[in-house]
Amino acid sequence: MTAAPQPGAAGFLARYQGLKDHLPGARLPWLAALRADAAAHVAARGFPTRRVEAWKYTDLSPVAQAGFAEPLTAVAGALTLPKPRCAARAVFVDGRFRADLSALDGLAYCAASVAKHLNALEGMLGALAPLSEHPMTALNMLMFEDGLFLDVPAGVDAGHLELLSIAVDPGRPFAFHPRHVIRLGAGSKLTLLESAIGGSAQYLHNPVFEIDLAEGAVLTHGRAQQEGEGAFHLSMIHARIAAEARYDTMAVSAGARLTRMEIHAALIGPKASCHMNSAQLAAGRAVVDTTTALDHAAPDCASRQTCKTVLAGQSRGVFQGKILVRREAQKTDGYQMNQALLLSEDAEMDSKPQLEIYADDVKCSHGATIGALDADSLFYLRSRGVPADQARSMLVQAFLHEAFEGLEDDTLREALTAAVDGWWVRHGTAS
Amino acid sequence: MPAVTETIETVQAVTDSTYKWGFETDIEMEFAPKGLSEDIVRFISAKKEEPAWLLEWRLRAFAAWQKMEEPRWPSVKYPPIDYQDAYFYAAPKQKVGPKSLDEVDPELLRTYEKLGIPLREQAILAGVEGAGETPADSRMPIAVDAVFDSVSVATTFKDRLEKDGIIFCPISEAVKTHPELVQKYLGSVVPQGDNFFAALNSAVFTDGSFVYIPKGVRCPMELSTYFRINAKSTGQFERTLIIADAGSHVSYLEGCTAPMRDENQLHAAVVELVAMDDATIKYSTVQNWYPGDAEGKGGIYNFVTKRGACRGARSKISWTQVETGSAITWKYPSCILQGEDSVGEFYSVAITNNYQQADTGTKMFHIGPRTKSTIVSKGISAGHGQNTYRGLVRIGAKATGARNFTQCDSLLIGDLCGAHTVPYIENRCLSAKVEHEATTSRIAEDQLFYCRQRGLSQEDAVGLIVNGFCREVLKELPMEFAVEAQKLLQISLEGSVG
Numbered sequence: 064m065t066a067a068p069q070p071g072a073a074g075f076l077a078r079y080q081g082l083k084d085h086l087p088g089a090r091l092p093w094l095a096a097l098r099a100d101a102a103a104h105v106a107a108r109g110f111p112t113r114r115v116e117a118w119k120y121t122d123l124s125p126v127a128q129a130g131f132a133e134p135l136t137a138v139a140g141a142l143t144l145p146k147p148r149c150a151a152r153a154v155f156v157d158g159r160f161r162a163d164l165s166a167l168d169g170l171a172y173c174a175a176s177v178a179k180h181l182n183a184l185e186g187m188l189g190a191l192a193p194l195s196e197h198p199m200t201a202l203n204m205l206m207f208e209d210g211l212f213l214d215v216p217a218g219v220d221a222g223h224l225e226l227l228s229i230a231v232d233p234g235r236p237f238a239f240h241p242r243h244v245i246r247l248g249a250g251s252k253l254t255l256l257e258s259a260i261g262g263s264a265q266y267l268h269n270p271v272f273e274i275d276l277a278e279g280a281v282l283t284h285g286r287a288q289q290e291g292e293g294a295f296h297l298s299m300i301h302a303r304i305a306a307e308a309r310y311d312t313m314a315v316s317a318g319a320r321l322t323r324m325e326i327h328a329a330l331i332g333p334k335a336s337c338h339m340n341s342a343q344l345a346a347g348r349a350v351v352d353t354t355t356a357l358d359h360a361a362p363d364c365a366s367r368q369t370c371k372t373v374l375a376g377q378s379r380g381v382f383q384g385k386i387l388v389r390r391e392a393q394k395t396d397g398y399q400m401n402q403a404l405l406l407s408e409d410a411e412m413d414s415k416p417q418l419e420i421y422a423d424d425v426k427c428s429h430g431a432t433i434g435a436l437d438a439d440s441l442f443y444l445r446s447r448g449v450p451a452d453q454a455r456s457m458l459v460q461a462f463l464h465e466a467f468e469g470l471e472d473d474t475l476r477e478a479l480t481a482a483v484d485g486w487w488v489r490h491g492t493a494s
Numbered sequence: 495m496p497a498v499t500e501t502i503e504t505v506q507a508v509t510d511s512t513y514k515w516g517f518e519t520d521i522e523m524e525f526a527p528k529g530l531s532e533d534i535v536r537f538i539s540a541k542k543e544e545p546a547w548l549l550e551w552r553l554r555a556f557a558a559w560q561k562m563e564e565p566r567w568p569s570v571k572y573p574p575i576d577y578q579d580a581y582f583y584a585a586p587k588q589k590v591g592p593k594s595l596d597e598v599d600p601e602l603l604r605t606y607e608k609l610g611i612p613l614r615e616q617a618i619l620a621g622v623e624g625a626g627e628t629p630a631d632s633r634m635p636i637a638v639d640a641v642f643d644s645v646s647v648a649t650t651f652k653d654r655l656e657k658d659g660i661i662f663c664p665i666s667e668a669v670k671t672h673p674e675l676v677q678k679y680l681g682s683v684v685p686q687g688d689n690f691f692a693a694l695n696s697a698v699f700t701d702g703s704f705v706y707i708p709k710g711v712r713c714p715m716e717l718s719t720y721f722r723i724n725a726k727s728t729g730q731f732e733r734t735l736i737i738a739d740a741g742s743h744v745s746y747l748e749g750c751t752a753p754m755r756d757e758n759q760l761h762a763a764v765v766e767l768v769a770m771d772d773a774t775i776k777y778s779t780v781q782n783w784y785p786g787d788a789e790g791k792g793g794i795y796n797f798v799t800k801r802g803a804c805r806g807a808r809s810k811i812s813w814t815q816v817e818t819g820s821a822i823t824w825k826y827p828s829c830i831l832q833g834e835d836s837v838g839e840f841y842s843v844a845i846t847n848n849y850q851q852a853d854t855g856t857k858m859f860h861i862g863p864r865t866k867s868t869i870v871s872k873g874i875s876a877g878h879g880q881n882t883y884r885g886l887v888r889i890g891a892k893a894t895g896a897r898n899f900t901q902c903d904s905l906l907i908g909d910l911c912g913a914h915t916v917p918y919i920e921n922r923c924l925s926a927k928v929e930h931e932a933t934t935s936r937i938a939e940d941q942l943f944y945c946r947q948r949g950l951s952q953e954d955a956v957g958l959i960v961n962g963f964c965r966e967v968l969k970e971l972p973m974e975f976a977v978e979a980q981k982l983l984q985i986s987l988e989g990s991v992g
Contacts, residue, residue, distance in 0.1 A: 116567070390909060405924045408891075414919040416930070423906035423936045431930040433921040 068130035068236070072109035072202075075238075076102060078133055079205050087178040087208055093185050101204035104194050111198050120381040120413040121323055121352045126295050131238035131267055133206065134158070142229065148256055148478050149223035156229050158239025158268075159209045172221050172251075177210035177242055184212065188244055191273040191301040197325075199297050203240040203271040210242040210270070213255075217248030217277065223474055224253065230261030230268060230291065238267035245272065247280035247308075254283045256478055260318075261291035268319075272300040276308040278332065285475035286314035286324070287482040292347075294319040299327075306332025306361070313470050315479045316343040316351050317486035323352040323381075330357070330364040330392075339368045342466040342483060345378035345410075346490035352381035353401075359392035359422075366396075371466045372403040373459055374410035375490055384429070385417040392422050399429040404436065404462050406455075456491055514985075516754030516784055519605040519724050523643070526583035528727070532556060535697050538583050542666045542700070545673060555686035555696030562690045568853035569882045569914055570822050572795065575760060582698045584643040584725040602647050605722065606640055609751060636747070636974065637662055639719045643728055644700035651715065661706040662717055665733055668704035675706055679737055683766040683803045683830070691762040691824075692799040695731045699764065702732035707742035707773070716972055718747035721761075723783070723794065729760035736766070738773035740806060745776040747975055751819070752784040756792045758821060763798045771806030771833065776814070778971050780979050783819035785986075790849025790878070793821025800827035801857075804836035804865075812839040813856065814970040816979040818986040821850060826884065828857035831865035831893075838867040841967040843979075845986045846879025846911070855885035855902075855917075860893035860926065869900040872964050875911035876987055882914040889926040896926040904934040905963055907956075907987070957984055 069077055079102060088094035110127035111118040134157040144154065144164060153174055154164035160176035167174045177184065194201040215221045228241070247253060259268060268290060276282055290296045296319040304310050316322045322345075328337045343351040351374075357366050372380040382401040403412040416429040436458050444454035463483055470476050526537050535556050539549040564575070586602060637651035639662065646664030655662050661672060669676050686696040703719040723730045738744055752759065761783060767775050777800075786793025796819075802811035813827040829838030840856035858867040873881040883902045904913035915932045937959050945955035961968070961980060968976050 393909070403921070405921070408924045410924070411920070411922040413921075414917075414930075416915070416917060416932070418904075418915040418932060418934055419912070420904070420906065420914065420934050421912045423909045423911070425906075426935055428931070428933040429915070430932070431917070431919055432928060433919060434927040435924050 068132045070130040071127045072105050074130050075202060075206065076106055082133065088181040091181060091185070094181060094188070097189050097204055101194055101201045104201035105198070105205055108198050108201070117354070117383070120383070120415070121350060125321060126267060126297070129236050129265060131236045134233060134237045134239060142231065144227070144229070145260070147225060148474055149225040151223065152225040152227060153211050154227045154229070155209065155211070155241060157231055157237070158228070158241045160211070170221070171219050172216060173212065173214040174224060175212050177212045177244060178208060180212045184244060187246070188242065188273070191275060191303055192271055192299065197299060199269055200271055200299050203242060203269050203299070206238070206240045207242040207271070208239070210244065213245040213253070215247045215251040215253055217250055219248070219251045221251065221253040224255050226255060226257045228259040228268065228270070230264070230266050230294065232262035232264040234264070236265040238269065240269040240271070243270060243272045245274045245282070247276045247282055249277040250279040252281045254472055254475065256285045256287070256475055258287045258289065258478065259296065260289050261294050263291045263293055265293040266291070267295045267297070270298045272298070274300060274302040274310065276302070276304045276310055278305045278307055280305070280308045282310050283472060283475065284310070284312040285472070285479055286312065287478050288314065288316045288318055288322060288324065289482055289485065290319035292318070292320060296322045298323070299325045302326065302328040302337070304328060304330050304332070304335040304337055307334045308332070309336045311338040312340070313467060313475060313479060314341040315482040316341065316353070317482045319349065321350045323354060325354040327356045328358065329360055330366065331360050333361050334363045335361060336365045338366070338469065340370070340466045342371045342463045343380060344373045344483065344486045344490070345380060346375040347378060348376065349378045350381070351378070354381070354383040356385045357387065357397070359386070359388040359395045359397065362391060362393045362395070364392060364395055366398070368399040369466050370401040371463050372401070372412060373406065373463065374403065374412060375406040377407070377409040379410070380412045383415045383417070385419065386427060386429070388420040388422050388425050388427060390421045393424045395422060395425040395427065397425070397427040401431050402462070403433045404459065405433065406436070456487060459487070459491070513754055513784060515609060515751035515782065517608065518753040519601060521599060521601045521724070522587045523725050524585050524587050525581045525725070528581055529578040530582055530698070534582050538698055538700060541583065542669070544669055547677060548669060551681070551686065552697050555693050558687035559690065559693035559697055562687070562693055564690050568824050568884070569880065570824060570851040570853050572758070572822055575795070579727070580760065581725065581728045582731070583700055584728040585645040586642055586647065602642060606720070609720070609722065636716045636718050639664060639703045641701050641719060641721045641732055643723060643725050643730060646701045646703070658711050658714060659708040660711060660713055661704065663704055665702045665704040665735060672706070675737065676704065676735070679735055679766065679768055683768060683801050684764050684799050689799060691797040692764050695733060695762050695764045695799070699731045699733040702734045702763070705736040705744065705746065707738045707744045709739045710741040712742065713744040716745050716747055716974070718749065721748070721750035723752035723759055723761065726755065727757065729762065732763045734763070734765040736775055736777070737768045738770065738775050740771040740773060743774045745972060746778070747972060748777070748779045749782065751782050752794050754784050754787070754792065758793060758795055760795045760797065765798070765800040767802030767811055769802065769804050769806060769809035769811050772808045773806060774810045775802060776812045777802070777827070778975055779815040780975055780982060781815065781817045781819050781823070782982060785819045785850050786821040786848065788848050790821070793850070794819065796820035796823045796825065798825040800825060801830065802828070802838070803830045804833050804838060806836070807833040808835045809833050810837040810839070812970070814841040814967065815843070816967070816971070816982065817842065817844040817852060817854060818982045823852040823854050825854050826856055828859070829867065830859045830861065831867065832861045834862040835864045836862055837865070840869045840871070841970040842871045843874070843964045843967045843983070844872070844881055845874045845983065846876070846881045847986055848877040848879065851880045853882040853884055855883045857886040858888070858898060860887070860889045860896040860898070863893060864895040865893055866897045869898070869902070870966050871902040872967055873902070873904040873913055874907065874960065874963070874987070875904065875913045876907040878910050880912045880914070882916060884916045886918040887920070887928055887930070889921045889923045889928060891922045893923050894925045896923060898928045900930040902932040903963070905960070906934065906936045960987065
C-alpha cells in the first residue's frame, strides 16, 4: 500500500508533474501548452471556496480535502455491464475508452477515443471550454486521459448512441477527468444517452463536454447520473449552437454524494434553440447542484428550462440558472422554471435564478417555488383509499413528470424514468 | 415600427431641464476640513456635543471601516470614490438650536418652499405643482423634519405629537434628550461594521430623524423627513431610527433632492426600524436625488442601508420605495422577521433613464414561525439605464409555516438599456412555501395599438401603460405621496414615455 495521495489542488499538480510525460498527447506542442496553461490556473486558483460567487451554495471542500490517485492501470477482470439501451455503445471504464466493451462498428460517423485522435483535435479540443472561469474545467484539462470523440458529418442522421461511464472500485480514492468532444455537421442529428454508474468507493468523476452544433443540427442528450454513494460527480458541458440548430438535454441526477451538473450554452445563430430540463434527487447527506448559463447572442432564439428537485433526509439542493440576453438578441423567448419539493425537516434548497437582459424586444420570465408536498392533494388521494406511501410516491412522480415533458424519444424516456424509479425504491419510502 | 422609433427618439430628446429641483441655495455654510480621519470623526462628535459613549461608538465604526473594502459585487460601475476629497460635515450657519421657525434663516425656508415642503405647520405637503389645488385644511397634516446637508434645520408639529407621547426629532437632539433610547437601539439592527457604507455612516453620521411611538399609540399624522443636499463636495450621511413600541402604528415618509452639479456626491444613509409586539411601521420613500444629466455627468451616488427588525409577535414592517433619482442607487431595504406571525413587505418602483444605474431589492429573513413576506418590484429601464433587482429570501429551520411571495417585473424602453434580476432563495424549512416569479418585456405593440386606436397620443398611451405597470406599488403609498410619485414617474421618463 502506497502512502495516501496528497489532497487539494497541490495534490493534483504534484501528480500532474509525475504523470505529464505519460499523459496522452504529451508530445503534441499545442496540447502541452494547454496543459501548462491549465496547470497555471489550477496553481493560481486551487479549488473554489464558498466565497466564490459561483460556488456560494456548493461546498467543494470534501473534494479538496480528499486525496485522489489516478487509476494508472486499466482494471483487469470481467465487468458486468448493464444491458445496452442502444445498438451503438461507447464504454469508458475509469475514464478510459474500452474498445473491447464498446459496440461502434459500421457507424456512418466517427465515434472513437479522444486519446487516439488527438492529432485531429488541434484547435477543437479546448476551443469551447475556457479555463479561466471554471476551476474544474482547468483541472480536467490538466489531467484528462481520454474521452469520446464524436464527429457526425453534415446531413447524417446518426440515430442513437449510448455513452456509458463506469467507475470500478480499486480500493482507494481515485479521480478521472474525461474530455468528450462532440461535433455535429450542418443538418445532422444524434440522440445521445449518457449514463454514469460506479461502485461504492470514493471517487471523482469530472467530465467536460465540448459540443459544437452547426447550422440546423439537432442533438438530443439524455443523461442518467447514477454514480455510487461515495462519488463526486462534477460535470461541465460547453455547447455552441449555430443558426436553427437545437440542443435538447434532459438530465436525471440520482446518485453520488455530491453532484454538480453545469451547462454553459451559447445560442450564436438566429433561430437556434436550447432546452435544458433536469430532475435532481437527493437523500441522506447528498448535495445536488444544477448550474446553467444560457447566452442568447443572436436574434430569434428560444430557450426553455425546467429544473425539478426532490430532497429527502439531510440533503441539499442547489439551482443556479442564468439567462443572458445580449443587445443583438432581439426577439428572444426565454423561459425558466425551477421547483423544489422538500420531503424532510432537515433538507435545504437554495435557488438563484438570474436574468441579465440588454435587448428590449424580448420575452423572458423565470419562476421558482420551494415547498412541501401539498397536504390537500395527499388528503384527496388518501380519501380515495390510496395508502400514504403510495400517495406520496404518486405526487412526487407527478411533480417530476413535468421535467420530461416534450421528451419524445422512448429510449431516453425509459432510461431516465428507470433512474428516477431506482432512486425512489432506494430512498423514497425512508424519507 | 414607428411607435418604437418614436419612443427611442423621445428618449434621446430628454434633457436635464426636467429636473426641477436642481437649484442651489446660496447660504453661508460651515464646513469641517476636507477629508476623513479620526480627527474628523471627533470634530463631528464635538460639534454635536455628543456623550463619550457615542464618540467611542463612532471611533469603533471608523476603525472597522478602515479595514473594509468597498463592495464591488453590485452591477453598477463608477470610478473610485476619493474619500479624502469630500466634506463630511456641512451645516448652514445659524443660531444654535433655533427655538421656532422665526429664528430659522429665511433663505432656508424659501428653499423648502421652492421644493414644495411646508415648514409652516398650517401647511401640508405639496410635492408637485397642482397638488396644492385642494384646500389645505381638508387634508391630513404631515409633520416634517427638514435635513439640510449635515443638520436638521426644522421639525414641525413636535408639540402636537408630544401630547401623545410621540418623540419626533433630529437624532442629534434625541442623543441629548433620550440617550437611553438611542443607546439601546442605535446599531441594534444595522451594526457598525455591517457593510462598508454602513460603517462609514456610523463613523460620520451627522443628522437624521428619531422617532419613538409609545405603547398602543397610533400616530395621528404622517411623519416625514425631507433630505436636501445643497453644498458642493459634501456627502450626506444621515441616520434614521424609528422605534414602534408594542401595539403602536406609524407611517413615515422620506423625500430627497439635490442641486444639479457635474460632480458626483455621495449619500450613504442608514435607516433602522424596530417594531415590537403588534406594532406596524410603514416606511415610504420617494427618492428623487439629482440623477445626472443626459450624458451621465454628475448625480448622486445613493448607497444606503435600510433594515427593519420585526422583534415582536404579529409586528409588521412595510417598505415602499419609488426610486426615480440618483446616478447610482444601491440599496436593499430589508426585514428581519423574528417575532412569530410577523410580516414584511417590500414594494418598489425603480426607474433608470439616461445613464442611471440601480441595483436594488430587498432581503427577507424569516426566523420566527408563520412569518410572511411579500415582495413586489417593478423596474423600468430607458435610455442607457441599467436596472438590477437583487433580493434574498432566507427561510430558517424554525420558520415553520413561513410564506413568501415575490414578483419582479422589468420593462425595457429602447434597446440600449438593461434589466437584470438576481434573486437568491434559501429554504431550510419543510413547511415553508416560497414562490418567485419574474418577467422582462417591453411595452407590447398590441397594448400601444389598443390605446392609440382609442385616440390616445403615443406619449399618453405609454404613460398610461407605465402607470398601470407600477400600480401595485403606487397604491401602497400614502395618498399625498402617490400623487407626487405618479408625476415623478412621468417626469423621470419625460421624453421616453411621459
